[in-house]
Amino acid sequence: MSAAESATAIHRNQVDLLDFIDWSGVECLNQSSSHPLPNALKQGYREDEGLNLESDADEQLLIYIPFTQVIKLHSIVVMGSEEDGPKTVKLFANREHMGFSNVSDFPPSDTAVLSQDNLKGKPVVVKYVKFQNVRSLTIFIEDNQSGSEITKVQKIALYGSTVETTDMKGLKKIEDH
């Protein structure tokens, strides 16, 4: 675990944004009730390879994550299996309560097509300039690697920094995890 993380070490001032997620407002559309979002997001659950976030009616997933304070998003990590892991991931910053019907209504802040490396844990660096002032993040998983009916996500991690305080001493370095 630590080897993989040091291999994917990012800039030193980036922090795992897990602590800044406002859990009361987190929503996920089209998730399977037996495999819900916390399996991929929460500390402990996301490390467990047996616990995945799975889609229900079809392969798309729409995840809405509000934050407790304004953050800048630097990179994300999306881990999954080779076949059922997500492929095209679109990120929307500061769009509240999106639905599947209006994902195509406005352009995403960033789009990422995940490779097998990404699925193994290599972070995807996002267009930092577009995520300077993020109150909430919407992650739209459009399809998966093999085109199967169900998309399975093992882990979603967000890395960035907060806007109010960028106290270098207070930040946890990623290598220390």
Added chain:
Amino acid sequence: MVLEATMICIDNSEWMRNGDYGPSRFQAQADAVNLICGAKTQSNPENTVGVLTMAGKGVRVLVTPTSDLGKILACMHGLEIGGEMNLAAGIQVAQLALKHRQNKKQQQRIIVFAGSPVKHEKKTLEMIGKKLKKNSVTLDIVNFGEDDEGKTEKLEALLAAVNNNDTSHIVHIPAGPNALSDVLLSTPIFTGDGEGGSGFAASAAAAAAGGISGFEFGVDPNLDPELALALRVSMEEERARQEAAAKKAAEESSKQEKGGEEQDATMTECASEGASEADNKKNEFLQALAMSMDEPASSHDLQDTEMSDAATEDPELALALQLSVQDSAKDSSSQSDMSKLLADQSFVSSILASLPGVDPNDPSVKEVLASMQSQSEPQQKQDEDKAPKEEDKK
């Protein structure tokens, strides 16, 4: 009590003219809609309900999701029957209306009244169901009216596509003597709403079963909950007062034939009971007793029994009684009548005989009777002894 936004899809097609349900299928449907709206708004005040019609010229939204019950009921008036139901379009418009609800925290629910034949393919319905599930919209289907080739099958398939953990339901209601709304009351469409909904359903069901068009006390608890509550509380108070009065009467007559000792014993019992209650209650009671002690002896017995009975049950009542007794004490004639009655041996023994557990030939009772006859002086002395004793007890 789940926070929900509901869209009700009404079938107002030509098939609703049929009279096999209630006055007409359409009327039965309208009653059911009223009932559902009431239940939803009652179970959670922030719930919103909207209504649309599926037939007629086309799908038409009568009222967007609102918590104003009056608006919803008003829009049900003047609806015309005609055309053919378009189930798919109806559900999709309902989904759109829910998407634009004001409070995004509300769960989305669609209730469909499917009374006419379904002309869509099963595949189409399944796709619609899947889309609803994907957007976490739950669906309740009321299958009534026409039942033709595959309608039930198609609706069941639609439900299977939407259903996520049993949050969506389907109900089949055949034509029969019971009204559509009554049958609906017992279904998960109502009871699945949680405690609030089922409470409403239970009371409505009881009223319906009793054949009363209204509710208990003739006041609809939905339309006027405060009035219903006030009526219920006053009813209970009256019942309690009557019980107290009845108890008092029974105790009074039983106490009258017992002598000074028993009376004093009861008084001490009552005093100790008073002591076991809150302090101010006890003080009030003891004060009342003390005040009554100072009254003329002839009116003693009555006052004391009244005081002791009432005070244990209701100190305010005791106070009120005491005041009224004080007033009546000034009118000595009535009191003297009472004391005369008490002194009348035959009257007392007749009372004794009428009491269930008392045997007039019992020696203790006879002893008491004897002591009662020589009332006033010795009793007064004993009572005045009691008064300082109870002052000490305070």
